[in-house]
Amino acid sequence: MEDKTVWTGCDDAILGLGHRCNQEPLVVYDYNNLIKVFIKQGMTEEQSIEWIDFNILGAWIGEDTPIILMEMNNG
Numbered sequence: 001m002e003d004k005t006v007w008t009g010c011d012d013a014i015l016g017l018g019h020r021c022n023q024e025p026l027v028v029y030d031y032n033n034l035i036k037v038f039i040k041q042g043m044t045e046e047q048s049i050e051w052i053d054f055n056i057l058g059a060w061i062g063e064d065t066p067i068i069l070m071e072m073n074n075g
Contacts, residue, residue: 004017004025005026005064005065005066009037009041010037012036012037013029013036014028014029015028018067026066026067029069030068031068031071032071034052034056034068052068
């Protein structure tokens with residue numbers, strides 16, 4: 001994944017690559033694991049969620065912007 005766009009310091013939250021027809025693959029992160037990454041870095045859960053929502057989910061860094069996967073509860 002050396003040539004892929006990634007979020008610095010968030011490797012533990014990477015699930016893999018997402019593929020789209022006629023597009024380059026994108027790095028896919030797990031939202032819940034991102035929260036855990038930032039908690040390990042010293043944030044509270046609330047701070048982590050707020051930071052992710054603004055700085056990652058709210059960021060567009062071009063066509064290579066990573067995908068964030070949020071699980072759906074099918075219950």
